[in-house]
Amino acid sequence: MSGDFHGVESSLKKHLPESDFEEVRRILYGKPCEELEVSECAKKLAETGDFDVKIFKMDQGKSECLRRDRNVRVAVIQNAVTTSTSEPIDVQRDALHTRITEIMEVASETGVNVVCFQEAWTMPFAFCTREKHPWCEFAESAETGATTKLCKELAKKHNCVIVSPILERDENDGDTLWNTAVVIGNHGNYVGKSRKNHIPRVGDFNESTYYMEGEDGHPVFDTEFGKIAINICYGRHHPLNWMGYALNGAEIIFNPSATVGALSEPMWGIEGRNAAIANSVFTANINRIGTEHFPNEFTSASGGKAHTDFGHFYGSSYIASPDASRTPGLSRNKDGILVAEVNLNLCRQIRDSWCLRMTARLPVYRDLLIEASKPGFKKQMVKDNGEDQF
Amino acid sequence: MSGDFHGVESSLKKHLPESDFEEVRRILYGKPCEELEVSECAKKLAETGDFDVKIFKMDQGKSECLRRDRNVRVAVIQNAVTTSTSEPIDVQRDALHTRITEIMEVASETGVNVVCFQEAWTMPFAFCTREKHPWCEFAESAETGATTKLCKELAKKHNCVIVSPILERDENDGDTLWNTAVVIGNHGNYVGKSRKNHIPRVGDFNESTYYMEGEDGHPVFDTEFGKIAINICYGRHHPLNWMGYALNGAEIIFNPSATVGALSEPMWGIEGRNAAIANSVFTANINRIGTEHFPNEFTSASGGKAHTDFGHFYGSSYIASPDASRTPGLSRNKDGILVAEVNLNLCRQIRDSWCLRMTARLPVYRDLLIEASKPGFKKQMVKDNGEDQF
Numbered sequence: 145m146s147g148d149f150h151g152v153e154s155s156l157k158k159h160l161p162e163s164d165f166e167e168v169r170r171i172l173y174g175k176p177c178e179e180l181e182v183s184e185c186a187k188k189l190a191e192t193g194d195f196d197v198k199i200f201k202m203d204q205g206k207s208e209c210l211r212r213d214r215n216v217r218v219a220v221i222q223n224a225v226t227t228s229t230s231e232p233i234d235v236q237r238d239a240l241h242t243r244i245t246e247i248m249e250v251a252s253e254t255g256v257n258v259v260c261f262q263e264a265w266t267m268p269f270a271f272c273t274r275e276k277h278p279w280c281e282f283a284e285s286a287e288t289g290a291t292t293k294l295c296k297e298l299a300k301k302h303n304c305v306i307v308s309p310i311l312e313r314d315e316n317d318g319d320t321l322w323n324t325a326v327v328i329g330n331h332g333n334y335v336g337k338s339r340k341n342h343i344p345r346v347g348d349f350n351e352s353t354y355y356m357e358g359e360d361g362h363p364v365f366d367t368e369f370g371k372i373a374i375n376i377c378y379g380r381h382h383p384l385n386w387m388g389y390a391l392n393g394a395e396i397i398f399n400p401s402a403t404v405g406a407l408s409e410p411m412w413g414i415e416g417r418n419a420a421i422a423n424s425v426f427t428a429n430i431n432r433i434g435t436e437h438f439p440n441e442f443t444s445a446s447g448g449k450a451h452t453d454f455g456h457f458y459g460s461s462y463i464a465s466p467d468a469s470r471t472p473g474l475s476r477n478k479d480g481i482l483v484a485e486v487n488l489n490l491c492r493q494i495r496d497s498w499c500l501r502m503t504a505r506l507p508v509y510r511d512l513l514i515e516a517s518k519p520g521f522k523k524q525m526v527k528d529n530g531e532d533q534f
Numbered sequence: 535m536s537g538d539f540h541g542v543e544s545s546l547k548k549h550l551p552e553s554d555f556e557e558v559r560r561i562l563y564g565k566p567c568e569e570l571e572v573s574e575c576a577k578k579l580a581e582t583g584d585f586d587v588k589i590f591k592m593d594q595g596k597s598e599c600l601r602r603d604r605n606v607r608v609a610v611i612q613n614a615v616t617t618s619t620s621e622p623i624d625v626q627r628d629a630l631h632t633r634i635t636e637i638m639e640v641a642s643e644t645g646v647n648v649v650c651f652q653e654a655w656t657m658p659f660a661f662c663t664r665e666k667h668p669w670c671e672f673a674e675s676a677e678t679g680a681t682t683k684l685c686k687e688l689a690k691k692h693n694c695v696i697v698s699p700i701l702e703r704d705e706n707d708g709d710t711l712w713n714t715a716v717v718i719g720n721h722g723n724y725v726g727k728s729r730k731n732h733i734p735r736v737g738d739f740n741e742s743t744y745y746m747e748g749e750d751g752h753p754v755f756d757t758e759f760g761k762i763a764i765n766i767c768y769g770r771h772h773p774l775n776w777m778g779y780a781l782n783g784a785e786i787i788f789n790p791s792a793t794v795g796a797l798s799e800p801m802w803g804i805e806g807r808n809a810a811i812a813n814s815v816f817t818a819n820i821n822r823i824g825t826e827h828f829p830n831e832f833t834s835a836s837g838g839k840a841h842t843d844f845g846h847f848y849g850s851s852y853i854a855s856p857d858a859s860r861t862p863g864l865s866r867n868k869d870g871i872l873v874a875e876v877n878l879n880l881c882r883q884i885r886d887s888w889c890l891r892m893t894a895r896l897p898v899y900r901d902l903l904i905e906a907s908k909p910g911f912k913k914q915m916v917k918d919n920g921e922d923q924f
Contacts, residue, residue, distance in 0.1 A: 383773030
């Protein structure tokens, strides 16, 4: 990969002639997003912190007579780990706390109302190692842990809802570990948590070694700035998981992730957008940045040699609209915050226009899943026997 | 739109520098497809007929010890209507029969095993008009109609499974109309039919005026060249519809469509691929070509003036693999046939690697749909009251 290559959109913009660019952009990205000016103050802070800041205004839909526009600034933050994975756990975690605190200053400058950090944001994505020690030490209480305390301060200070995906330790439940997103209200209050429903067993994603599938359903959080839900990482490959949050009333579904290039990059631009289209919701898709090296060798069950890194986390975080448009992505190589101004009324407007919920025929699929969940499920299959089958 | 613009891929190929092209292509399209040589004979026939012919070899996965490779050539055909919509119904239909017969000669030359035509291929997409006469006359028996007779001849002659999406009239069932795909085996035999499950009410797609939702479930047809199913047009917006066919064992799901640029073009590259990824199947996505004008004015419920055309059907037919790669699309403006050589064993290999079926947790969604299908369904929603909610 060329060091000059920061992402699809910047390459298209640089190289395509204007008329082609507009057609390619329209087909690949839908209605245009207006890029808004970043304040001098925010720019300066971001430069100092060496991260990108981008603000887009997505199509706002129509103004309605009976409902006021519900304009919300939704943000996603992507970042690399900031210290060596050999440092003590608290040093690693505190450095990430500092990093996010710094980026949140810019979030505040840009008027963000709801922000989501990346999956397991307080730690390197150490699940590739299959080692329990020391990585399990990153797990903390969703309600009272150090990270939740920090997020409560940040949320209150910046009057902003924060979604904070962490490795959770539930002391009340036999010290169980979970992969959990904590939701903090804009008054600095703990609103609730949502656990990862689908756990990967693919490549270096040995997460089933560390925690189990969430059993808390598909909770939606009705905040001051919209009804939000969190589909964590691998759940994005499961259309029914997105559907679950949408059926419960979500308007914005966050997908905090950690995923690497060789495995998933061609899927990244597909799944979050498909979910936005199919469910008439906004989706906000976040991936971490960089290559993480670990102290001890591990293998990847790929026939390759033992090694100490997980591959490149390609960032490229973006926000998708129910109208099938999306923002450009953040860089593949650099920390950043992406802010989208959206009108949440668009969800219902698209629902009225496309009727995807009305035509969903849920009872058909209820009945199918009742059958398909039974042992010995008999498929509806017609064997071609080479003769007319009237 | 520039007249020079034939589609995203040709524009990228023309304008991006080689290193950027390879990265953009990889991120947008996944593993590369090898473009195979078209025989001189096929080329000549296609030139005479003024349509494109493209053959791609998609990544073939791994060879297995216990199963032979199952290499199949899957094809999609896109075309414009060939006569004025003012001609008598039989003239219009017969002209399309002739056109497809011509294109099938090339299909045969390229060694096609399974081919699908576009939605309601024997007629213009007249549902925009809301007129019943004369368009209902296009409806014919799935089992014994003129179109099925033709397809049986073509299937036998070319030793090829044919999926033929038509407007069906079911005389046995009160002269009911349906939007139906007929499956003809490679021995020229009638195998079965599959009816459209989700009917649009959006823009000019007034299809609910003409026919109802299919009640025959999600049938899969186990043919000599793979287990195939058909998700007709608007069904592609419904992830559960794709899932239904996959649960019943489909390896290739066709999506014969008729859709126009202003409405759906940014979704076109998303939905078929998401379905391939989420279900570990191949999907083959077909859209018609050109602008169809109708004798009488109609309105589009968009605040605009009455008019006589449906907008541009943008073609761009393509095939997507369970490994998240896809072929380039056919042109936005020209008839064509696209052939992909695939190894059907890839479906299970991807299932083994990604475990999306194993991690699907169907009983969770069974239970959710049981609740969500009840009147008065109570959403799982947490209200942020501004205070800690432990």
